Each structure stands twice: as C-alpha cells, then as structure tokens.
Amino acid sequence: MARPNEEVEALLQEYADLVAITGGDAFKARAYEKAARAIGGFPTDVSKLDVKGLRDIPNVGKSIAEKVVEFLRTGQVSDVEEVRASVPAGVRELLTIPTLGPKKAMTLYEELRVSSVDELLDAIHDKRLRDLKGFGERTEENVLHGIALMQKAGGRILLNSAMDVAEQVVAELSRVKGCEGCAYAGSLRRMRETIGDVDVLVAAERSAAFMEAFSGLPYTAEVIAHGEKKTSIRTTKGLQVDLRVLPPDSWGAGLLYFTGSKAHNIRVREMAIRHGYKLSEYGLFHAKSGKKAVSGTEEDIYAKLGLPWIPPTLREDRGEIAAALKGELPELIEEGDIRGDLHTHTDLTDGVSGLEDMVAAAADRGYAYFAITDHAPNLYMQRMTDQKILAQREKVRALDGKHRRMHVLHGTELNIGPEGDLDWPDDFLAGFDLCVASVHSHFNQSREELTRRLVRACENPYVSIIGHPTTRQIGKRPGIDADFDEVFAACARTGTALEVNSHPERLDLGDEEILRAKRYGVKFAVNTDAHSVVHLPYMRFGVGTAQRGWLTKDEVINTWPLQKLRRFLRPGGR
Template identity: 60%
Template sequence: MARPNEQVGALLQEYADLVAITGGAPYRARVYEKAARSVAGHHLDVSTLDAAGLREIPNVGDSIAAKVVEYFRTGRIEEVERLRARIPAGVRELTQIPTLGPRKAMMLYDERGIASVQDLLDALDAGRLRGLKGFGPRTEENLRHGITLLRQAGGRVTLDVAMELAEEVVAALSALPQCERCTYAGSLRRMRETVGDLDILAASTKPRSLMKALTGLSLVSEVIAHGDTKTSVRTTAGMQVDLRVVPPESWGAALQYFTGSKAHNVRTREIAVRQDLKLSEYGLFTVPPAQRRHRRKATLTGEPASGEGPPAESTEPTEPAEESGPPEAGELVVSKSEQEVYARIGLPWIPPTLREDRGEIEAARDGTLPDVVTEQDIRGDLHTHTDLTDGVAPMTEMVAAAAERGYDYYAVTDHAPNLYMQRMTDEKMLAQREQLHALAKRYPHLTLLHGTELNIDPDGEVDWPADFLAGFDICVASVHSHFNQTRAQLTRRLVRACENPHVNVIGHPTARLIGHRQPIDVDLEAVYEACADTGTALEVNASPDRLDLNDEHLLAARRHGVKFAVDTDAHAVAHLDYLRYGVGTAQRGWLTAGDVINTWPLRRLRTFLRKGRKGREKP
C-alpha cells in the first residue's frame, strides 16, 4: 500500500485537478499542486503529525493542514468528495490521458458529451472534434498518441510502486515463524522499468500458513486462486500478487527459475539438456538414460517431450499456473543456491539485471561478464533540487540527508532562469552558493558542489553567459520544452549543448515520462558521439517516472565510450532513495563503476568536470 504521505499527496493533487476541471481559480489549483508534492515528499510520516506539525511542511497552510487532519480522522476529505460528485467519473478518466489537461477534458464533456477514453477515441474517428476551439489536427494527433500511451501502460506500474508493495508483502511473510526465506522475483528483481504482476517467492515446510497469511493481508481485495504451493491475490490498488512457496532445499533453483527472464531461462535449460540434466524450479536433476534422447530433441526443437510441458514456459505467467510437484527425474544434483545452479552448468552467477538473453550467457562463458555498478559504488549525487525552485525541502535538509547516506560529495543543482515558472535570478543563485559554502563547514567529510540544471533552448543554447557558468562546480543541461521539434533540430540541439564547455551532464536525455510522454525523436547515435568527443556525461535519471536513459540506450552509448552519471533528480529527501532504480537501470545497461562518474574519487571527478574549460581534457 502507498505510504500515508503518498496517499494524502494523491488526494491533494486530485483536489487540484478537480478545482481546475470545475473552473476554480488557477492559483488555488497551483497551491494544492505544490502542497501535494510537498506532502508526498516529506521525510516524516504525515499521519503522525498534528495540524501544527503539518503547517511546518512547505506549501501547507491552515486549510490544507485541516484537510489532512480530516483525512486521517475520517478516511475522507469532504471537499474532495463534494467536487467528485460534480464531475462524471469519465471526465476524471480523461485527465489521465497524456497531453489532455483538466479544462480540455471538461470542455469535451460539455461540448461533445465525451465521458470516457473510448468515447474520445470514437469521436476522433468520427471527426466530431473538428470545429471545437483548441482541438485542431495537431491536438487530435497528440490525443491519439496519448491514448496509445495510456493503454500501453495497461496494468503495469512503475518500479517504485511495485517495490513498495513487494517489500510490504515480503516483510509480512518474513515475520512468520514458518517462513524460512522470502523475496520478490520476476521482472521486479530484474529491475525492468515497469512491472505487471508481482512475483513473491518463499521457502517453507509449512506453505499453507504462508498462503493463509497472504490472503489475510489488509491490502488484499480479492483471492484469485488459492492452493498449497501457489496463491494469487489482487490488491486494493488492482495489482496481482503471485506467491509461490517451495521447500527450503529448492530455494536457489526456484529463485533462478522465477526471476527469469523467459528467454534467459530457455538458454540455461538448453545448456542443462546438453549435459543430460533437467533444470526446473525444484532443482537441477540428472535425466534417466531412457529420457535423454527425447529431452534433447524436445528442448532443441521447442516441442514438448512426451508427458512434459513446453520447454519455454513463462516465468511471469499472467494466469495462475496449475500447481505441480517436483518433476519425475533422476538424482538431484544442486538446488540450494543460485550460485551452485549456475556453477553446475558451467557458468558464473549472473546478476538478475542482466538476465535478458542479450549476450550475458556468451559473456559468462568467455569471462567477459561485466562487474556491474552497485549502490555501494556511488560516492555522491550530482543532480538534486531544493525549495529554492521546484523542490519541496530546504537545502539544509537535503544536505543533511546526503551526509547521512555517507556520500563523499553532493551537488545542489536548482533550475536556471529560462525555466520561467521557477523564477530563478542571478542574485538568488549567488545567495544560494554562499549559503551552501557556509553549510559545508558542518560536514567536513562531505564535499558540497554548487551546480545548476540548465535549460537547453530550441537552438541548443543554455541559460547564463559563460562567465557566470564558470562559477558553478557542475552544470547539468536538460530539455524541458519544445519536444515536437524535428529530429534534425532536436539532435542539433543536444549536440550543441554537449559542445558547450560548461555543460558536464546531459540530464534525462530523451525527456520521456514513463506512461505519459514518449521520448523525443532524436538521433541518439549522434548524441553519443558528441558526448564521447566532448567529454560530456549522459545521465541515468533514477526517478522511476523517467529512468532516462533506459537500459537499451545505455548498451548502445557504452559502445561509444560515453561516461554516465547515475543521479536521482531528487526534489525531496525521500527521492534520494530513488538511487536504487537508477543503479538497477545502469546494471541492465551493463555499466561498471568505471563507466559512472559519480563512483569516482572527488579528484578524478573534478578533472572530468573541468571538461573543455582548460583544453577539453579527458580523464
């Protein structure tokens, strides 16, 4: 279930949307939007705060604090309920479409009677939006694209949502005396950018106790299937959770099997078959001589052998699978740990994030499997924000949280003036620099870097002249607008930013928002070449709504010799924990610590950050 902060943040954001839909004052909607971000990102559990404590949260005044108190007292906010009643549910559904704001959603309802996503699609097909003010051909194209994005997301959720649920379930089951081991598996363990169904694996000699405990959790709204070794439930948020319980002695084999991916498991099973072994969720077994010829043919041709299921069954089923016992096979060889399973078929242990059949089997065989970057390798965060711009926590709190994480260095990179709604000025930025320098005296073991997130304008220029930029320790430059430029324009825009001697990192390079905004149409190969040539790093933005660059981009960029920065883009103290998702994405892109500049010692990092300021030197 969502944290109390996120529950309240979502309600306040909904209230802001409802105010906008019903024609309320724009400033009122903005006030609640800011409060929603502040509450969701607050480091303390807001359910434990009284009205006075809530008012200490940035952007939370008396009225908003009263609504939060009301929610925790009654389970609802009366004003939200009142506005909900005024608006058809379908109109709120329309606001989930990327590119369609609340006012236009209400206009579609008032002017054309459109009250659902399907209604809108039918209206587009029938040409019924023509003549409606603000809905020209380009808007219609954007709406179709937004509907496609919405439907592609389907029932999948971002990594942070899946992780929070998984950790709650794992913690509840691990607390049972009958549970010997428990963890999440499937696409979440592989850190895929979105997750459909959640796979939980447990080891126990008394599986029924665990099944009963799962179905009794308060987050469960429906029991889909209930058995002795597998139970599937649906949560109150609509996500399916599949729990599988195996004997403790089968733990390693089961973890390897249910982690997947399907393609990776097919490869490992093929290797086992060639050694006259059978690999399943119960272990690695010898195969009786009479079955060997048939099994080899079945696995290598993709056809099931007599009495067996197909060799390429999915490790992430969308339907509850039938329960089955251990396979009829020969002697058990190994099963207790993943390491021994891989070792027995002649491979080193392969990190879960690499198990996508993208060359990891071959790399493991020839000894070139990368030693992927880990969270422990990260020495600092190079892209974060404070409440000076659109962050929700003051600089003192962000720096204190960075120090608590044990970082060697930490950069504050608030927005620059060309992102006009942030109202940045030269004077504000210089004052922040002085405050940061003063704050550094409190943290002798943490080097504080003063930076900025620049805006790459449509021509590739950035905020501030060179002499002002020279005063920053680090400059991240990002695209924040004009996403619909041509491919050539967008490519030249990013390349010019790379060529700026003061730009160190290109932030969230494709500008995508998962499920809400497609990546910009840019020739990334040209950008990779520019980064490699100019000594500019590309960001792996760890925000679970971005994960930008993604794993496939990283695989391609790495071949050009590009360096990367794994940053959180944190706008609140809690967002610093997003680092795990950025590191997971970096691992999926086969990045090592040497590829990531914020794993480097400060001296080497500073050399890289000097970039072209003194002859374009590279580390």
C-alpha cells in the same frame, strides 16, 4: 504500501486537475499542485500531523491543511467530492490519458460529447478533433501516443511502489517460524521499470503457516486463490502478490525459474538439454535417470551448465548467455560504488527540503561528495535570480566538509531552451562546480530541432551532464522525438555525461538507451534528481537501471574519486 503522504499527494493533484477542468481559478489549481508536490516529498508521515503541523510544510496553507486532516480522518474531502460530482465520470476517465490535459478533456466532452477512451478513438478516426480550437493533427498524434502508453501500462505500477509492497511482505514472512529463505523474484528482482504483479518465494518444509500469515496481512483486500503451494492476494491498492512455498533443497532452482525472464529461462533450459539435463523450478535433473544433480543455489545450477552466476538485472536474453560463456560478463555497478549524487534540488526552487537538511541526509548516506543543482532562471515559475544563486553558493561553501568531511558542490540545472540556449552566459556558468542541462519544455518541436537543441547544449564547455535526456515520465509522458544516436555521438565527442535519472517516474535514460549510448563510449551519471530528503534513496532504482544497461562503475562518473571527477567537470578536462 503507499505512504499517507503519497495518498494525500494524489488527492490534491486530482483536486487541482478538477479545478482546472471546471474553469476554476488557475492560481488555486497551481496552489494545490504545489502543495501536492510538497506533501509527497515531505519526510514526516503527514497522518501524524494536525493542522498546525501541516502548515509548517512549504506551500500548505490553512485551507489545504484542513482538507488533508479531513481526508486522513474520513477518507474523503467534501469539497473534492462536490467538484467530482460536477465533472462527468467520462471526463475523469479521459484525464487518465497521458498527454491529455484537463482543459482539453473538458473541451472534448462539451464540444463532441466524448466521455470515454473508445469514443475518443472514434473521434480521432473520424478526424473530428481537427475542427476544435487548439486541436490539430499533432494533437491527435500526441493523444494516440498517450492512449498507447496507458494501454501498454495496463495494470502495471512503478518500480518503487512494487518494491515497497514486496519488502514488507518479505519482512513479515521472514519472521514466520520455519522460514529458511524468503525473497521477491520476477520482474521486480530484475528491476524492470514497471511491475505487473509481485512474486514472493519462501523456502520451508511446510507451507500452511506461511499461507495463513500471507492471507492475513493487514493490506490484503482479497484472497484470489489459496493453495498448499501457491496463494495469491490483491492488496488494498489493487496490486496482485503471489506467494510460492518451495522445499528448501529447491530454493536455487525456484529462484532462478521465477525470476525469469521467460526468454532467459528458455536459453538456460536449452543449455541444460544440451548438457543432458532437465531444468525445472524444483531442480536440475539428469535427463536419463531423473536423479537430481543440483538445486540448492542459482550459482550451483549455472556452474553445472558451465556458466558463472548471471545477475538478475541482465536476464533479458540480450546476449548475457553468450557473454557468460566467453567470460565477458561486465562487473556491474553496485549502489555501494556511488560516491555522490550530482543532481538534487532544495526549497530555493521547487524542492521541499532545505539546503542543510539535504546535505545532512546525503552525508548520512556515506557520500564523499554531493551536489546542489537548483533550477536556473529560464524556468520562470522558480523565480531564480543571480543574487539568489550566488547567496546559495556562499551557504554551500560554508557547508563544505561540515558533515563527515563530505564535499558539497555548487551546481545548477540549466534549462535547454528551444534553440539550445542556456540560462546564463558562459562567464557566469564558469563559477559553478558543475552544470546539468535538461529539456523542460517545447517537447513537440521537430526531430531536427530537438536533436540540434540537445547537441548544442552538449557543445557548451560548461555543461557536464545532460539531465533526464529523453524527458519521459513513465506512463504519463513519452520521450521526445530526437535523433539520440546523434546526441550520443555528440556526448562522446564533447565529453558530456548522460544522466540515468533515478526517480521511479523517469528512470531516464532507460536500459535500452543506455545500451545504445554505451556503444559510442559515453560516460554516465546516476543521479536522483531529489527534491526532498525522502527521494535520496531512489538511487537504488537508478543503479538497477544502470545494471540493466550493463554499466560498470568505471563508466559512471559519480563512482570516481573527487579529484578525478573534478577534472571531468572542468572545461577541457573531459
């Protein structure tokens, strides 16, 4: 379930948007945005803090702290309710469209009386937006893309939110007497980037106790359906969770069937038919006699069909059956293969946790090395200077080897400017252990300009990794329109790694782009882009995405020993 910190973060971000919509103080809106981000990334549960404790969080002043306490005590904030009431509901609906900011939403309402997505689509169709100041054909294209993103997402939620719910349900049901197995399945087990609903399976001789426990979970808002074999609930956050109880001797068949994907299951069933079997969620049966052949484990079923076990993250009918038959399934990267995180931030720029806390938390994860890569000067709101970054370097050097002998690397995340330029000259970049370079602005340049911009960054000898390459934010912002095949070729030519950003809102590169990039022989880095110690565990989602892209540990530079990694990071070493 959502942490109280995340609920507060959402409220403060909404308030910031509402302040902007109503023409309020831009500095106030920015202050609430910064406080929202700080609380969302704060490691302590804010519901246990008073005003004084909340004020110890960076960017949280007395007024914001008091609003947080009011929200946690009553479920609402009077100031937020007041400004909500002043903004038409239709305008708030428009705010749910990725790519449409608060000011444009208010302009559409005031100038065109547009107060719903359908009315906005009609206005675009009639070309009425083009008469408005600050709007044009490109705006129409962006808004249409945003609406498409929203409609595609539908009721789907991010991977981490679904995982939180699923793991709590599995933990609760595993404690019920008679449980012989419990796991989540479906698209969550396949680590899809968004999840429609959560499937949970239990192996037990009797189902009643599990259905009762499931229906009575404290975060159950509604029991949608209640039966002997299947019960569905809706959580207080609106997520549907389906529980199925299977006979223990059908566990493997049920897990295989309910994990999917549908296309993968069809392929497996076709193989079963060719081998004289019939496959269902209850087992693999001889077609003629109806006698059960196997069903206890997935491995047993695959083996009976002449296949090795296929990892769930590959089960998308993208060639995994053919590869399995040929003995060519990749030995996928595992989270335990990751030796370090090469893209993280501290409170020197837009992070929440301090340098020492980030390093200590990384060491607790058992990493052999860890890189601090705070933002460089061209993201002006971060107020980075040469002096600040050099002072940080001295602190990083002092921490090197201090925690469990973990090596701490000093890097930076450079901003790739509109022309492909970087924040610092090469002689300054030479002092860093590594440089991540990312696009943070000017997303609407032409395809040619965006491609040239990324390629030029790859060609800088001090750039080791291209961070979150497409810049997408899932359900909020589409990826940039660059010729990524040309970018992938440039990365392969220059020895520049592509990031698989593990933050659940990014997962960038996504699995399909990873598969494309692999064909060019590119290397990858699976990083968290952590802005807080609570973000470091996001590594599991990046690894899951890397698995969906068929990556092995040899293709991921932060699984390598430090000496090999250092050679890769040095100009000329790639």
